[in-house]
Amino acid sequence: MKIIYQSEYGVAVLSPADCGLTVLEIGQKDVPAGLPFWLVNEAVLPLDIPQEAWELDEAALGEPSGIGGTYREVAGND
Template identity: 55%
Template sequence: MQVIIFEMNSFVSVVVPFTACGLSADEIGKKDVPASVPFWIVDDSTLPVDIPQDAWELDTEQMGTPAGYGGTYTPAEKSND
């Protein structure tokens, strides 16, 4: 399963996207991650299970380019078909 991961105020947060809402993981990250905060979409199997989450650190250089930034979601305009 894919999850959204980001770091803010020296803490790593994980968002489990509920894509049944009709939004993609990318759209959920843009909508639910705080504004201007970079986020990555990763497979949950890559998350450490033997370290408490409050001790996690993100190596953003190793993670590469973020999938997106929080606060940038724009709902698609509905067509009048």
């Protein structure tokens, strides 16, 4: 699963690491604040064209999976 969003430089793709957070939580934490992002299967990315030429079709992607900057760490039950 990849996280994609539209940055000021074009389409950005994040490859989440196994860090104990869900992919959604990583997007909420690592996508710049206020930007919508989508969780997509890597197989749907157009890897046969340069990433600089990619454009997000938000209508085709549907509702965003989340918004950057909205991650809130939950305190443990110590």
